[in-house]
Amino acid sequence: MLAMPEINHIKKLRNIKSLSINEISKRTGFCWETVKKYADDDQLPLETKVKKRGMMYEDKWGEIVSDWLMEDYALKRKLRRNNTIIFNQLKAMGFPGSYRTVCNFIAEWKEIKLDETNEVKEEVERLNHPPAEAQIDFGLTEVVHEGTFKDIHCLVMSLPYSNGGFVVPMPAENQECFLEGLKTLFTQVGFVPRKLRLDNLSAAVVKARGNGKETEFTDEFLRFAAHYGFEPVACNAYRGQEKGHVENKVGYTRYNFFVPAPVIQDWEHLTEILFEHFTEDHRRKHYRKEAYTIAELIEQERKYGLALPEVAYPVFKERLVTANKYGEVRIDKASIHIPKSYHYNQMRLITYWDRYKVVSMQGEILSEGFRPYMNKSREIPWHSILKNWLRKPRAIHYSRYFPYLPGRLAHYLSIEDMNLRKERTEWLVQAIIKYDMAEIAERFYELLPTNISDGSSTEESIQHPYDVNWTMYDSLQPLKDEGGMRHV
Numbered sequence: 001m002l003a004m005p006e007i008n009h010i011k012k013l014r015n016i017k018s019l020s021i022n023e024i025s026k027r028t029g030f031c032w033e034t035v036k037k038y039a040d041d042d043q044l045p046l047e048t049k050v051k052k053r054g055m056m057y058e059d060k061w062g063e064i065v066s067d068w069l070m071e072d073y074a075l076k077r078k079l080r081r082n083n084t085i086i087f088n089q090l091k092a093m094g095f096p097g098s099y100r101t102v103c104n105f106i107a108e109w110k111e112i113k114l115d116e117t118n119e120v121k122e123e124v125e126r127l128n129h130p131p132a133e134a135q136i137d138f139g140l141t142e143v144v145h146e147g148t149f150k151d152i153h154c155l156v157m158s159l160p161y162s163n164g165g166f167v168v169p170m171p172a173e174n175q176e177c178f179l180e181g182l183k184t185l186f187t188q189v190g191f192v193p194r195k196l197r198l199d200n201l202s203a204a205v206v207k208a209r210g211n212g213k214e215t216e217f218t219d220e221f222l223r224f225a226a227h228y229g230f231e232p233v234a235c236n237a238y239r240g241q242e243k244g245h246v247e248n249k250v251g252y253t254r255y256n257f258f259v260p261a262p263v264i265q266d267w268e269h270l271t272e273i274l275f276e277h278f279t280e281d282h283r284r285k286h287y288r289k290e291a292y293t294i295a296e297l298i299e300q301e302r303k304y305g306l307a308l309p310e311v312a313y314p315v316f317k318e319r320l321v322t323a324n325k326y327g328e329v330r331i332d333k334a335s336i337h338i339p340k341s342y343h344y345n346q347m348r349l350i351t352y353w354d355r356y357k358v359v360s361m362q363g364e365i366l367s368e369g370f371r372p373y374m375n376k377s378r379e380i381p382w383h384s385i386l387k388n389w390l391r392k393p394r395a396i397h398y399s400r401y402f403p404y405l406p407g408r409l410a411h412y413l414s415i416e417d418m419n420l421r422k423e424r425t426e427w428l429v430q431a432i433i434k435y436d437m438a439e440i441a442e443r444f445y446e447l448l449p450t451n452i453s454d455g456s457s458t459e460e461s462i463q464h465p466y467d468v469n470w471t472m473y474d475s476l477q478p479l480k481d482e483g484g485m486r487h488v
Contacts, residue, residue, distance in 0.1 A: 002030070007038045014039040055097050056105040061090060065102065067395045069109055071388075079142070081400075082255045093398075129160035132304035134193035135243040136182070138173050138201065139250035141258040143270060144404050147438050148377035149261065152270070155181035157189070158249040162297030163286055164189070165249045167257075167274045169267060170353065171373050172332075178203035179224050179315040180353040186228065188275060189298070191305030196225075197233045197243050205234055220317075227313045229306045256281075260400040267354070321349045321358070331356050334372035341366060380404060382437050386429045393422045406441035 002010075010028065013019045019027075025035045056062035065086060072080035081089075087102045095102075139154045153170045155178065168184040170177040178201070186192050200208040200215070207216040215234035217225075225232050235243055257277050264270045282295040289297065321329050323341035329349065330336075338358050341347065347366065350357045357368040380401065389396045396402060396413055405413070409428070415421050431440050431447055440447060 002034070002038060006030075010035055010038045054101070056101060061095055061097070062105060064090070064093075064395070064398045065105060066109060067392065067398060068400065069106065071400055078140075078251070078254050079259060079261075081259045085255065085259055129245070130304075131161040131301040132159075132191070132193050132306075133161065133195040133197070134159055135197045135246035135249075136185075137199060137243060137246045137250055138170075138178075139254060141254050142261045142378075143169075143258070144261050144263045144380070145265075145377070147404065147406065147436075148379055150377050152258075153177065154250070154253060154258075154274075155185065156246055156250050156253055157182075157185045157193075158246040159189070159193070159298065159301060160245040162294055162301055163245075164282060164294050164298045164301075165253065165278055167253050167278065169270045169274065171267075171371075171376075173201065173203060175203040175218070175220060176315055176317055176351060176353040179220070179313070182224070182228075183312055183315065184271070186308060189305075190308075191302050192228045192230050192308060193305055194229075195231045195233055197235065197246075199235050199243060204232065209234060209236055224313055224315075227309060229309075260403075263403060316350055316352050318348055318350050320346050322346055329358060332372045336367070336369075336372070338367045379436070382432050383429065386425060386432060390422065390425050390429060393418050393425060396421065396425070406437060408444050409437070409441055412444075 006028070010024060010030075013024045013027065014021075021032060021036050021039060024030075024039060025032050028035065056065070068081060068086060068089075083099070083103050083106055086106065087095075087099045090097075090102065135158050137156055139156055141152050141154055142149050143152050144150070153173050154167050155170055156165060156167050158165045166185050166188045168181045168188070170181050198204060204217055204221040205215055206218055207213075209215045217232060217234070221232065253274075257274060262270075262273070264273070279295075282298065283293055286292055286294055286297060292300075322345065323329050323338055324335075326335075327337055327339070327341045328335040329338050329341065329347070331349065331351070336356075338347070341358075344360050344366075346361060348359045348361065350359060351371065354371060354374055355368065356371050358366045360366055385399070385401050389399065402410065413421060413424055413428075415424070427449060428440070435443070435447070
């Protein structure tokens with residue numbers, strides 16, 4: 001590239017002296033092409049455009065991560081995938097890059113797409129934790145069961161000394177679930193902590209500490225604590241940092257095991273999965289005591305803890321109830337019909353963490369079953385999800401919601417032809433308006449229109465890609481019990 005004085009000299013010879021290109025080339029000594037370029041062409045400044053390079057921009061990986069981030073941004077923050085989860089999911093799909101490559105791409109995406117907010121952080125004192133002291137807290141997350149979302153209240157117990165954590169899923173945060181969850185956690189850890197720090201949840205606390213008075217615990221919780229021998233310690237009101245270790249462990253549990261929401265069979269299945277996850281997690285080194293693993297430190301804590309009692313504490317709540325004129329009793333804000341209830345003025349309602357039992361004053365069991373919240377669920381917003389898939393059919397397989405599709409519908413949308421995949425997705429968008437996803441899967445052949453092209457000849461269409469023996473497929477599914485959960 002010539003310097004500006006040389007360019008101006010060439011333009012002056014051309015425009016003011018009216019010399020030819022050949023004459024200017026002889027006088028200046030520059031080649032003919034260079035003289036022609038600077039003499040007759042406009043030399044306008046151009047904005048520098050840097051083309052982003054690398055696998056995140058040139059291959060499919062950047063588009064996949066962008067789609068995931070947009071999907072997650074529509075959810076609550078605690079349900080979004082973090083960088084580690086995104087990287088692990090990419091590796092499972094064959095991603096050849098590094099964790100740092102993914103982090104850099106996500107940071108750049110957030111810088112462009114999201115506004116940053118500033119938070120004022122309160123300075124707190126770092127606490128030292130002796131062995132055999134635990135912290136307890138609930139964390140709300142979700143799973144997928146029977147094609148619907150179920151809210152799961154995870155009771156998390158952390159051991160700050162060893163950085164160990166144990167989790168048991170519960171359907172609610174009432175007293176029965178809280179005490180039953182503590183029983184399970186004590187069994188999993190293998191001992192009873194000497195102190196248990198908790199916040200002022202209603203399942204254990206009647207009145208929080210304040211005005212010179214100490215925390216007032218419920219009689220049932222104090223009776224439970226006396227049986228197992230631990231000392232309950234409640235935090236001050238609005239001071240969650242006093243049990244910061246379990247707060248972090250709740251987030252750690254959510255981001256590592258519940259994002260995206262797993263598909264489960266029943267409560268026992270989810271409990272086993274979480275226990276296996278944390279057993280594996282305890283094999284890593286302690287973040288400070290690097291000479292030991294978390295599992296080794298938990299073993300050290302065991303000798304400081306209390307032994308489990310020989311008899312487990314029976315967790316239930318009993319109260320007197322009266323049926324209304326329709327023969328119904330209110331259980332968990334739901335009206336449950338009780339046969340023969342019109343014969344009795346009063347009955348005893350016994351509630352466990354998952355079941356209820358209505359007994360007459362003479363001891364006859366009138367009704368029993370699962371508590372209403374065991375069947376409580378939320379529909380997956382399939383209509384909006386499918387509309388997004390319709391715009392980007394290539395992203396269907398990478399979506400966090402694709403594993404939640406019934407098997408035959410997932411197979412139906414797994415065709416390689418993008419036009420046919422879009423056509424099938426469009427049919428599903430129309431069908432989901434009238435039917436739910438489970439009904440569409442069950443009545444698949446009945447609802448499927450005959451005018452959708454399969455891209456094959458008549459002879460080939462007999463062996464259609466989705467034409468499989470679904471009776472055999474469905475027979476492999478676990479059976480469903482009264483509580484709406486599946487059992488193997």
